[in-house]
Amino acid sequence: MRRFFPLLAGIVIALVTGVVRWKWEVISNSNLYRPPVLHEVPEIAETIQHIHNSRHLMVSAFKDHRRQGAIRIISILRRSALKKLYCVLCVQANANARTEADEAHSQCESKEAVVEIHRDHFGFPYGTSDIMCNSPSSFKPTHVAISMDPIITVENLKYLPIQNQKTKDSFKYNFTVCISNLFGEYNNALQFVQTMEVYKLIGIQRVVIYNTSSGPDLEKALKYYSKDGMLEVVPWPIDKFLKPSHGWNSKRSPGDLQYYGQLVTLNECIYRHMYQSQYLLLNDIDEIIMPYKHASLGDLMDTLQKRHPRSGVFTVENAIFPITQFNKSGRFSLREWRNVPGTNILEYVYRREPEQKGAIKHTKMIINPRFVQQTSVHSVLKHFGPTVKVSFDVCHLIHVKIPGNGTLYKNQLHEDKRLWEFEEKLIPNINRALHESGLLL
Ligand SMILES: *[C@@H]1O[C@H](CO)[C@@H](O)[C@H](O)[C@H]1NC(C)=O
Ligand SMILES: *[C@@H]1O[C@H](CO)[C@@H](O)[C@H](O)[C@H]1NC(C)=O
Ligand SMILES: *[C@@H]1O[C@H](CO)[C@@H](O)[C@H](O)[C@H]1NC(C)=O
Ligand SMILES: *[C@@H]1O[C@H](CO)[C@@H](O)[C@H](O)[C@H]1NC(C)=O
Numbered sequence: 001m002r003r004f005f006p007l008l009a010g011i012v013i014a015l016v017t018g019v020v021r022w023k024w025e026v027i028s029n030s031n032l033y034r035p036p037v038l039h040e041v042p043e044i045a046e047t048i049q050h051i052h053n054s055r056h057l058m059v060s061a062f063k064d065h066r067r068q069g070a071i072r073i074i075s076i077l078r079r080s081a082l083k084k085l086y087c088v089l090c091v092q093a094n095a096n097a098r099t100e101a102d103e104a105h106s107q108c109e110s111k112e113a114v115v116e117i118h119r120d121h122f123g124f125p126y127g128t129s130d131i132m133c134n135s136p137s138s139f140k141p142t143h144v145a146i147s148m149d150p151i152i153t154v155e156n157l158k159y160l161p162i163q164n165q166k167t168k169d170s171f172k173y174n175f176t177v178c179i180s181n182l183f184g185e186y187n188n189a190l191q192f193v194q195t196m197e198v199y200k201l202i203g204i205q206r207v208v209i210y211n212t213s214s215g216p217d218l219e220k221a222l223k224y225y226s227k228d229g230m231l232e233v234v235p236w237p238i239d240k241f242l243k244p245s246h247g248w249n250s251k252r253s254p255g256d257l258q259y260y261g262q263l264v265t266l267n268e269c270i271y272r273h274m275y276q277s278q279y280l281l282l283n284d285i286d287e288i289i290m291p292y293k294h295a296s297l298g299d300l301m302d303t304l305q306k307r308h309p310r311s312g313v314f315t316v317e318n319a320i321f322p323i324t325q326f327n328k329s330g331r332f333s334l335r336e337w338r339n340v341p342g343t344n345i346l347e348y349v350y351r352r353e354p355e356q357k358g359a360i361k362h363t364k365m366i367i368n369p370r371f372v373q374q375t376s377v378h379s380v381l382k383h384f385g386p387t388v389k390v391s392f393d394v395c396h397l398i399h400v401k402i403p404g405n406g407t408l409y410k411n412q413l414h415e416d417k418r419l420w421e422f423e424e425k426l427i428p429n430i431n432r433a434l435h436e437s438g439l440l441l
Contacts, residue, residue: 036108036154038090041143041161047235048076051146052157055081057241058131059264061144061160062271065167066373066384071144073131073160074268076242076257077117080125085113086150087133088157089141109139110152118263120376123250126242126257128264130374140165168275175297176206176277178269179285180262180377181236183244187215189439190342191286191400196225197429198288201422203296206277209285210236210265212244217341217439224437234272236265263376270369282375283364286343288398289316290418300395301366304388312371313380313387315363317355319396321348322403325410332420336431340439345400346420350413354392363389364397 051058057076064072071089090108114132121127135141142165145157177199199207207225211233214222225231238244238261245255257264266282273280279301281289291300304314323343332346355361363378373382380387398419419426434440 036152038092038108038143038154038159041092041159046237048238048241049158050241051075051085051148053148054078056085056146057126058146058158058160059268060271061162062164062274063162064373065164066370067132069135069137071133071135071141071162072271073133073144073146074264074271075129075131075146076126076261076264077115077129077131078125079117079121079127082115083148084150085115085131086147087111087113087131088145088147088152088154089133089135089139090143090145090154090159091140092142108152108154109135110147110150111135112150113146116374118267118374118376118381120258120263120381122248122258124245124256124258128261128267164271164274166275171276171278173205173273173277175204175279175281176208176273177204177281177283178266178273179207179209179283180265180269181210181212181238181260182214182218182285183212183239183260185213185215186285187218188286188342189215189217189221190337190340190434191345192218192342193221193340193433193437193439194345194426194430195286195288196221196230197426197433198290198419198422200230200429201425202288202291203298204281206230206232206273208232208234208269208273210234210261210269212236212239212260215341220437220439221433224433234265234268236261266375266377270367270372270375274369277369280367280369281365282367282377283397284399286399286401287318287364289364289366289395290398291395292418293394297366304390308386308388310385311388312368312385313383314366314390315379315387316366316390317392317396318362318364318399319351319354319392319416320403321345321351321398321400321416322408322413323348323400324403324408325350325413332427334427336440337434339441340434343400345398348400349415349417349420350410351398351416352408352412353414354396366390 048057055078059074061071061073064070088108088110111133116130118128143159145159226233242256244257244260245253247253248258283289294300326347371384372380
């Protein structure tokens with residue numbers, strides 16, 4: 001009998017706890033209760049999580065000082081299954097001091113959320129969204145959860161820490177590149193290393209990549225630049241949650257979400273670096289936003305901002321350097337690079353002419369993140385201040401790639417050897433990076 005005593009005691013305790021909980025719910029349903037208290041928030045390791053009891057996904061939460069301190073939760077919502085959502089905003093309790101006074105400062109409150117689905121969802125079932133939670137200025141929440149239920153229960157919800165609690169006006173980095181996502185077996189290691197070294201020489205200090213998967217050689221380069229401190233790799237396991245599309249056209253590339261969630265990551269990157277970087281460059285992994293009249297991006301932006309002091313969005317035109325045409329002199333066909341998988345961008349010095357006036361121009365952007373609320377790939381969706389179109393001869397992209405539309409002949413192309421001007425520093429820097437990352441064996 002004595003042996004069963006602990007077991008019996010356990011059952012009694014469990015029963016009592018259950019009754020107390022049930023009572024609590026009855027009380028809370030009648031709304032005559034003290035707000036619940038959030039004591040512990042588990043650390044979150046994942047960048048993507050389900051919203052409790054739903055097929056919606058949430059990524060991260062930020063205070064938006066431009067919108068009266070509203071809390072913005074970057075999320076991926078299933079557009080057809082939209083019901084009311086509620087924000088559970090909490091000030092996390094101090095785990096050690098559980099006095100009444102502490103608890104009064106550590107309560108949760110629930111508010112109906114305002115959902116803003118970005119308009120560029122391309123018809124896919126899921127779309128990049130902002131869940132906005134207004135909170136009174138006297139209440140300074142540290143964590144937020146999304147609930148389908150207006151009655152607050154703090155348990156079982158998944159909380160996100162609220163980032164960007166304070167504004168700043170000096171930044172760790174001047175220029176950060178946001179590279180939306182890396183997926184499949186992309187293994188263009190040589191082009192990546194060359195591009196990173198060009199970035200350094202034009203004044204970029206930080207690169208952020210959202211990583212779903214990559215090829216083995218590129219992985220070596222990613223590890224090298226992460227260790228070196230220039231690269232921030234954000235895990236992006238979107239394929240564990242949805243069937244992401246490989247493109248932007250929902251008929252040609254069916255799936256749940258446009259291009260592995262490219263737009264979610266670009267928007268996330270803006271908020272993640274809102275107070276870390278003076279400027280962000282939103283471009284792809286195989287693109288370089290290159291100043292042609294200035295030695296660096298710093299000089300370029302000084303000039304542009306003097307002329308356009310109220311602007312924080314600058315669009316830059318694309319220029320394709322097709323890999324079907326190259327300079328055969330072999331000047332930069334270094335023997336030691338031949339065994340590194342990927343494109344040697346220094347060999348491609350012929351670019352397409354800028355698009356004619358009136359044609360659709362595929363632009364990428366340099367932005368001041370504090371001027372942007374929502375972005376798409378080629379333009380911003382919601383922002384402050386006028387947009388500046390940077391002229392092609394001042395700055396354009398260097399985009400070495402397989403041309404999309406038939407053969408391009410030399411007489412349709414223009415010689416452009418801007419990259420060669422960096423030769424003196426660039427070649428030894430590339431060699432050092434290839435060597436130290438283990439790609440030159
Ligand atoms: C950022 O730009 C400022 C002004 O041009 C410069 O003084 C500073 O050294 C730059 N910061 C870094 C980290 O390069
Ligand atoms: C990128 O993601 C893949 C898949 O999760 C992982 O195996 C790889 O280690 C990641 N790479 C880096 C540099 O974090
Ligand atoms: C390649 O570049 C070199 C050096 O500028 C030039 O002399 C040569 O004519 C170019 N070759 C071709 C095939 O375009
Ligand atoms: C492809 O090339 C043809 C012929 O030069 C041109 O008429 C057409 O507009 C091009 N299409 C695209 C999408 O660039």
